Amino acid sequence: MKCIFTLLMTFWGFLLSPVADAALWTITYPRPIDDTDARTEYPIALLKLALDKTGVNYELLPSDRILLTGKALRQLRENREVNVVWSMTDTQREKDLLPIRIPIAKGLIGMRVFVINEEKKDKFAQVKSKGDLLKLTPLQGEEWPDTKILQANGFNVFTVPEFKQAYALLLQGKGDFFPRSVIEITAEMETAGRGSVLQVEPEMALYYPTAMYYFVSKSNPTLARLIETGLERAIADGSFDDLFLSTHKTLLESLNMDSRRIYTLENPLLPPNTPVGNKQLWYSVVTP
Structure with a gap:
């Protein structure tokens, strides 16, 4: 025992x-x-x-x-x-x-489509080249690698502390577009874009290897x-x-990626x- x-x-x-x-x-x-x-x-x-x-x-x-x-x-x-x-x-x-x-x-994460204010959609209808797109102002986070990538490719970037503020600024008509990854944008638009003037631009995308x-x-x-x-x-x-x-x-499939014009950027980072x-x-x- x-x-x-x-x-x-x-x-x-x-x-x-x-x-x-x-x-x-x-x-x-x-x-x-x-x-x-x-x-x-x-x-x-x-x-x-x-x-x-x-x-x-x-x-x-x-x-x-x-x-x-x-x-x-x-x-x-x-x-x-x-x-x-x-x-x-x-x-x-x-x-x-x-x-x-x-x-x-x-x-x-490097395939980006654009959240825009529908009041500015005519601007995007006039974009026919990467050079045209460079004339527009993207919003991005202050500490994001994406910001440096966009700047290195010639964009004049408007930065914010965190992503919700970018949506708020778009609603106010500031900046032109908010490039979001295809794995992020749908969930975000279900909340930030619901019932608002925000929409996903239907024709274009950016891609940078990352x-x-x-x-x-x-x-x-x-x-x-x-x-x-x-x-x-x-x-x-x-x-x-x-x-x-x-x-x-x-x-x-819902974002129609197969039919979009994709502009490729360099990623120096x-x-x-x-x-x-x-x-x-x-x-x-x-x-x-």
Whole structure:
């Protein structure tokens, strides 16, 4: 009896020990402005898929407070509040953080259609070339890589602290257009554009080669390897593409991407290690 009691105590002691606790991965991502923000659904679902593929025991949680992208990246760099962030890459972000170089949106983050005020739609009817488009003023976020890309290609960019303010300015007739990724615009227009004078310009798009990655702190390479392994397994068994297409194919069709005039821009911020040669990682409409 004493022997059995000792074994039971040893068993329960193990379950409560730090070693057992270490088996649970607590992974924290930035809480969005709105917990119902549909733009976060796919990155979270893909991260869950990748973690499930590894077989680890994990919990995936939002940060305690709302963190916009710039703040989230700074906190990640300091290994505080969050330990994974998904964001568009650039050379500086890859210096500061550890990127997992698998484009989670297969390059669609660089395919941009335009939110416009319908009072300015005649301006866009007159655009016949990239030169014509350069005469118009896009709105973008102050800390976004997109802003520097647009400026490097000759646009005079009107910057705002965060994306909701861009919608507010468009409603006021300021700026000409707000280029939004095809993976963002539908969800945003369902809220910001509903019942307003805002609309999606129907004829054009911009494309610049870029990728949205999961980033982790440089002090956390084990987590990076874990997520990368899970993503690679999901790619290999087809579940990555299944999730991607079930999320985005209908959106792309609704935006009539096949019939749009697409103006391609240079991306001077594209890091040299971007896996542009691996066609499996990119959606065909935006092959770099």
